[in-house]
Amino acid sequence: MAPPTRYQVGLLLAQTVVVQAVTFMLRPASAYQALQLDVPASWLGLLGASFAVAPLALAVPAGQAVDRYGERRTALAGAALLAAAGVGFVLLGGTIAGLALASALLGTGHLCAVVAQQALVANATPAGRYDAAFGYYTFAASLGQALGPGLIVLFGGDRPIPDTGAIFLGATVVALPLLATAALLRPSGQHRRATAGRTGGVADLVRTPGVPRALTVSCVVLAAVDVTLVYLPALGAERGIAAGTIGVLLGLRAVASMVSRLLLGRLVAAVGRRRLLIGTVVVSAVGLGALLPPLPFWAMAVVVVVAGLGLGAGQPLTMSFLAESAPPGLRGRAMSLRLTGNRLGQVLIPSTAGFLAAGAGSAGVLACTAVGLAGAAWVATGLHHPARPPAAPPRGGRAE
Template sequence: MRRLPTVALFGHAVLTQVVTFVLRPTASYRALELDVPASWLGALSACFALVPLVLALPAGHVVDRVGERRVLVAGSVLMAGAAAVFAFLDGGLPGLLAGSVLLGTAHLCCVVGQQALVANAASGRGLDSAFGYYTFAASLGQLLGPLLIPVFGGGGSIPDTGPIFLGTFLVGTLLVVFAAPLPSSRTGRERAAGGSVGLGPLLRLPGLARALTTSCVVIAAVDISLVYLPALGAERDLSAGLVSALLALRAAASMVSRVLLGKLSAALGRTRLLVGSVAMAAVGLACCALPVPVWALVAAVVVAGLGLGVGQPLTMSWLAESAPPGARGRAMSLRLTGNRAGQVVVPAAVGAVAAGLGAAGVLGLTAVTLAWTGYLARRLSVD
């Protein structure tokens, strides 16, 4: 891929996550402003997450048929439109729900289009580096997004949501600018041929179930750490500043492992790296669950972060390389569907089993789940 499209793609990936990670928490703040019952906050989250579960596979099919650029442009317009719904339509709770649905649809189009473009623009071992850099850009956007909330809305316990929505709408319009120079990786004839490939060849890929299981457990572990590290801090009387630093360290460590993914994969091999990274994440979270001093907790979080950063891009690159020609959009959307299902099922199951054991019990059980996943991944040939 040439320099301008590459810069545009990674800029688009950063902005997609920035807008998403500003709008989602700000929608919750607006709901609190409106005195919406706490039970409806879950509905806001579900409206965003439900769309990828239902539409991910059709979206991947569309990418393979019409090309990545059209889907990315459509997703960018929808993303700006979602911000506009939040900013300009004072529809109360129905408006928030509608905006969340639109945001989930936009995010799906952008992410599937981005991942398919990366998959089709690289090949072989270059896929590892390409997806490492891509997921680094996405992580950077997730890190920067929440920082814009106090910039636009002030530092109160409930920020002024109006300026945040308006500022995010302006940022969202930049997505269309970044989408303009993005190419489609395939010709019209190749897209037509790819559109005839069904899901069957994908579902018959050797090791697909193990790869999707590894991917969804790793991303569920990330979500669990985001929720239960603050709860662990509250149980152990750690300051909010220290907990925030731990979460930032976890994210930064994952970003480091993603930047180095190509070199690590070349040195260790994909299978060894995948199994080792899942084992690192398991050890790190298990140590977090133990009554360790603060310095050891910091080290454990860094180890967990380094391990959790590898699973997503490595399974992306394996799936992209294994997918039949012309079906990489559907391959990426199939992985996304599995991830979203895992984000719903795994935390609920872990929380139910570890009920009464506190945050440490949940983190410990998550470590056991990761260890078992890593054991199963030993038989996954991704080299």
């Protein structure tokens, strides 16, 4: 397979930016809308979990669809679902049930788009460049995550509760061009070659040494990002901080993640993948834990930047590990398996956080999340750089 052209790489990165911008614009907006509906703080975690419930069951089938039908078709399905989710927020956002339904659509569309994108990066990148490639890919994701909350400032950001109706409508308009960009993506063709023979399945991936640890770390790190998206706005509402200020803080966290991801290839070459993963997870735990006491804006900004630097590296590092471990024809399933663990964390951790919020408040939830990150850093101490997968062909097939 010929390497992707600059046009195709730019197209993939542009689609990644828009997918994340739409998602990270709608998710905080749904939390603000829930607060406007006088939903108790303990229910916010359940609203966050609705984003992950349906995708939790569909993650592995989405990976199988990528491996069987190709990245482009799955990306198209994800784009259509994201647009449908925007419409759902516009039409049904006046009730908590409608918010939950639209959040489930959003999570499913995000899942399909992300699995397709990650599998395309894994299938089109030489084995020795995974850290840099996934660093650039997740850099684009962080750019979208920074733009999404930043757009909240344009829609009544000087108030504690912004104009969520305008945010929902604007995100829907932004999502529509995703259909065109997905249609223009060139699939890797790995799905056609994989059908020539058997390549194993999810059970084989789970038995790969180190994979359970990588999945655990990925799950906790992403859940920590998820908790900040829901409970940082709630913390702002509790302390009377304007929505625009919280949007700036969320944007700073994403920008900090962009910096760590842009430099990921160089950092791995200098420090090593395992040590870098441990260190960045510890840094993110320290950053979130520091939000427990009331802080002035400048101090909150410093703390959020520190947390963002740490949270940014965890996802691409675990992607690189799985891409190197999985054989051709199973990389879509490998990425979907990682996302399954992530979604499981997004169901359990925010739901648990919601119950904690009833007694400990939003600051207590963030502190508990920091403790979870410290545990993930300990798990990562047993994770070692995998050997490059052998070039032997799958049973019944030919080597690439």
